[in-house]
Amino acid sequence: MARKDFSIQAILKRLVDTPAKCKKCGKTALQGKLNLHHQDGDSSNNDWTNIVIYCDGCHNDKHDTIPKHRDEPRSH
Numbered sequence: 658m659a660r661k662d663f664s665i666q667a668i669l670k671r672l673v674d675t676p677a678k679c680k681k682c683g684k685t686a687l688q689g690k691l692n693l694h695h696q697d698g699d700s701s702n703n704d705w706t707n708i709v710i711y712c713d714g715c716h717n718d719k720h721d722t723i724p725k726h727r728d729e730p731r732s733h
């Protein structure tokens with residue numbers, strides 16, 4: 658049983674202890690919607706070391722996927 662299981666409650670508690678803000682641009686929850694990004698792409702791996710906080714914009718950036726909002730102009 659080597660796998661570490663961090664409950665979502667533990668993560669939320671951590672977020673309360675440390676003011677949540679986007680790792681990339683520093684945006685806080687008051688300035689934009691924050692997302693929990695799973696670094697290894699496994700959304701069930703809730704180990705704290707696997708989770709990084711990004712705002713919506715930086716999170717989309719990180720995943721570099723097809724834009725969900727077609728009305729957002731692309732700059733290239």
Ligand SMILES: [Zn+2]
Nearest residue numbers: 679682712715
């Ligand atoms: Zn950001």
